Amino acid sequence: MTPTPQAASSNHPQPAGEHSLTALRQMILIRRFEEKCAELYNAGKIHGFVHLYIGEEAIAVGVIAQLQPEDAIVATYREHGHALVRGVPATAVMAEMYGKQEGCSRGRGGSMHLFDAATRFYGGNAIVGGGLPLAVGLALADKMAGRARVTACFFGEGAVAEGEFHECLNLSALWKLPVLFCCENNLYAMGTALRRSESETDLCLKASSYEMPAWPVDGMDVEACQDAARRALTAVRGGGGPLFLEFRTYRFRAHSMFDPQLYREKQEVEEWKKRDPILTFGARLREAGLLDDNVLKSIEDDVAAEIDRSVEFAEAGTWEPVEELTRFVYSERTRP
Amino acid sequence: MSAEGAAAQTVRITYREAMRQAIREALIRDPRVFLMGEDVGRYGGCFAVSRGLLEEFGPERIRDTPLSESAFVGAGIGAAMGGMRPIVEIMTVNFSLLALDQILNNAATILHMSGGQFNIPLVIRMTTGAGRQLAAQHSHSLEGWYAHIPGIKILTPATLEDARGMLWTALEDPDPVLIFEHGGLYNTEGELAADAGAVEIDHAAVRRAGSDVSLIAYGGTLGKALRAAEELAAGGIDAEVLDLRTLRPLDTESILASVTRTHRAVIIDEGWRSGSIAAEVSARIMEGAFYELDAPVARVCSAEVPMPYPRHLEEAALPQAATVVQTVRAMVGKRD
Ligand SMILES: Cc1ncc(C[n+]2csc(CCOP(=O)(O)OP(=O)(O)O)c2C)c(N)n1
Numbered sequence: 001m002t003p004t005p006q007a008a009s010s011n012h013p014q015p016a017g018e019h020s021l022t023a024l025r026q027m028i029l030i031r032r033f034e035e036k037c038a039e040l041y042n043a044g045k046i047h048g049f050v051h052l053y054i055g056e057e058a059i060a061v062g063v064i065a066q067l068q069p070e071d072a073i074v075a076t077y078r079e080h081g082h083a084l085v086r087g088v089p090a091t092a093v094m095a096e097m098y099g100k101q102e103g104c105s106r107g108r109g110g111s112m113h114l115f116d117a118a119t120r121f122y123g124g125n126a127i128v129g130g131g132l133p134l135a136v137g138l139a140l141a142d143k144m145a146g147r148a149r150v151t152a153c154f155f156g157e158g159a160v161a162e163g164e165f166h167e168c169l170n171l172s173a174l175w176k177l178p179v180l181f182c183c184e185n186n187l188y189a190m191g192t193a194l195r196r197s198e199s200e201t202d203l204c205l206k207a208s209s210y211e212m213p214a215w216p217v218d219g220m221d222v223e224a225c226q227d228a229a230r231r232a233l234t235a236v237r238g239g240g241g242p243l244f245l246e247f248r249t250y251r252f253r254a255h256s257m258f259d260p261q262l263y264r265e266k267q268e269v270e271e272w273k274k275r276d277p278i279l280t281f282g283a284r285l286r287e288a289g290l291l292d293d294n295v296l297k298s299i300e301d302d303v304a305a306e307i308d309r310s311v312e313f314a315e316a317g318t319w320e321p322v323e324e325l326t327r328f329v330y331s332e333r334t335r336p
Numbered sequence: 337m338s339a340e341g342a343a344a345q346t347v348r349i350t351y352r353e354a355m356r357q358a359i360r361e362a363l364i365r366d367p368r369v370f371l372m373g374e375d376v377g378r379y380g381g382c383f384a385v386s387r388g389l390l391e392e393f394g395p396e397r398i399r400d401t402p403l404s405e406s407a408f409v410g411a412g413i414g415a416a417m418g419g420m421r422p423i424v425e426i427m428t429v430n431f432s433l434l435a436l437d438q439i440l441n442n443a444a445t446i447l448h449m450s451g452g453q454f455n456i457p458l459v460i461r462m463t464t465g466a467g468r469q470l471a472a473q474h475s476h477s478l479e480g481w482y483a484h485i486p487g488i489k490i491l492t493p494a495t496l497e498d499a500r501g502m503l504w505t506a507l508e509d510p511d512p513v514l515i516f517e518h519g520g521l522y523n524t525e526g527e528l529a530a531d532a533g534a535v536e537i538d539h540a541a542v543r544r545a546g547s548d549v550s551l552i553a554y555g556g557t558l559g560k561a562l563r564a565a566e567e568l569a570a571g572g573i574d575a576e577v578l579d580l581r582t583l584r585p586l587d588t589e590s591i592l593a594s595v596t597r598t599h600r601a602v603i604i605d606e607g608w609r610s611g612s613i614a615a616e617v618s619a620r621i622m623e624g625a626f627y628e629l630d631a632p633v634a635r636v637c638s639a640e641v642p643m644p645y646p647r648h649l650e651e652a653a654l655p656q657a658a659t660v661v662q663t664v665r666a667m668v669g670k671r672d
Contacts, residue, residue: 192379
């Protein structure tokens with residue numbers, strides 16, 4: 001079996017002050033940003049499919065903060081949080097949700113297709129498993145060019161059933177490519193529970209069969225995520241090839257904006273909510289004397305202001321002129 | 337009640353419900369029939385078409401599959417060769433591309449390649465089309481592409497009768513049949529004969545008779561063609577509306593007959609213009625009714641761009657009734 005260093009959440013070292021508050025703030029930013037998105041969806045400002053990350057924030061926050069600016073990220077349609085933590089401005093993300101041309105994809109992608117070249121954010125991808133080959137290719141380019149960069153590839157456990165998952169794990173391990181595979185196992189692919197779609201539900205066992213280290217991580221614990229990511233990135237940067245992290249997590253909301261959730265018990269959702277990554281980490285920070293009501297309030301106020309600015313920005317944004325509909329179907333080599 | 341009385345009775349029904357009744361009837365009539373695909377069971381179908389069927393028929397016949405389009409479409413092909421009558425559901429046409437290898441290299445070829453030994457009585461249903469702001473990985477209309485492939489049949493039910501009646505006929509066909517359900521149609525509601533059942537799938541249908549121009553449409557564009565015809569009628573132009581219904585094999589005879597009556601043709605197609613089914617229809621008119629034409633054939637298709645997210649750009653990218661009206665007016669030289 002695979003070497004699986006215990007990434008358990010039990011014995012935490014003392015959280016370090018400023019660093020921890022940053023992580024807490026990022027998780028709160030994602031949470032409040034998405035709550036606002038849900039509100040704006042119901043108000044008819046945002047359309048299409050919108051997949052909320054609420055409950056899973058610790059993963060994006062824990063992993064992405066450990067990346068270097070030159071590293072790359074490939075994500076899925078559930079990627080608002082990843083974009084925000086990576087530093088895509090909330091204004092540009094919100095404008096994209098609205099479909100305004102000031103959005104990070106010019107408004108053309110919407111919720112599921114956030115792109116940002118400046119932060120090497122290679123997209124939300126709405127084809128399950130569709131991002132994995134891209135990550136393998138980005139890493140291949142880095143390796144061939146002799147660049148010591150890593151590509152972090154996020155995907156849900158549903159993607160594990162796709163052929164592309166297996167093809168990509170194999171290829172990246174075979175060629176020893178610097179990919180960090182981050183599987184966000186929230187137990188359900190839409191309405192399909194993992195145990196109803198996989199004969200072997202131990203995802204690390206599957207990944208390790210491709211000869212790569214594979215570690216389970218408590219995805220509800222931001223420190224466990226940070227710690228695992230840090231160690232994993234060191235290993236990948238060392239040239240040893242890809243590594244697989246399985247983050248065990250849970251989505252608190254529907255798959256997309258609406259679904260009657262016929263496939264799971266309310267009780268189960270409530271149980272997981274007790275492990276809310278923001279609440280549990282907040283409690284730990286309080287115990288360590290790093291957080292009190294005042295500090296929390298200032299974080300919440302600060303986040304609220306940032307979100308207000310993003311909504312104002314999106315509201316003030318403009319629609320791309322229809323005349324530009326056919327721009328960028330092909331590259332513009334010379335533009336007057 | 338007399339047979340006549342029963343035939344005259346209608347029920348109010350949605351396209352979605354008509355489709356569900358068709359699946360349900362097939363499951364009842366033929367024990368070899370089963371439905372399989374992603375989230376068809378517990379979740380109730382991603383467009384809620386199969387809701388309730390799992391409870392009625394059980395998990396053997398309403399089979400939730402893992403996210404593995406190539407595997408379960410291929411399994412459908414194998415099961416069909418093994419004597420079953422599978423209905424395979426693919427969530428949307430964009431995801432069917434993950435199974436394109438199976439559809440093209442196996443389903444469409446095995447009969448011919450095996451010298452006629454193995455036929456494949458398989459039905460694949462999938463959603464197609466845009467109009468719901470789902471952006472470029474969930475909105476395309478690729479049925480015209482599929483219609484390029486010999487060895488399969490392509491059905492595009494646009495009416496309640498066809499949603500209710502095409503499936504059974506498709507299941508009785510000895511060869512693979514693909515049914516494309518336009519996502520914008522599921523909620524359309526209307527009257528359907530209470531005893532509606534199987535319909536033939538070999539012919540196009542005149543949905544509105546007229547003498548000045550033939551509007552040739554199918555699936556999601558039929559409604560737009562009918563609306564355009566109403567508007568044209570108000571301006572004194574009498575349009576005939578032909579619903580292709582089946583894109584392969586194309587009912588060339590009905591197309592030519594219509595053009596022979598009206599001497600003008602506009603083809604309305606949600607696919608991209610280049611290499612589209614509209615191009616094929618146009619070519620057949622040139623080949624078979626060139627000397628009947630009073631004007632060049634015109635096409636109203638989707639703009640040649642990946643489908644954008646914001647509503648105004650999506651609308652600009654799609655064929656619209658207003659564009660059809662303009663095109664026809666220019667063609668017949670009448671303006672108001
Ligand atoms: C190839 C493909 N098949 C089906 C879908 C429809 N679909 C969208 S999300 C989803 C569930 C994916 O679950 P998972 O990978 O676990 O990620 P999660 O949504 O839980 O984050 C499905 C079936 C799709 N987008 N792409």
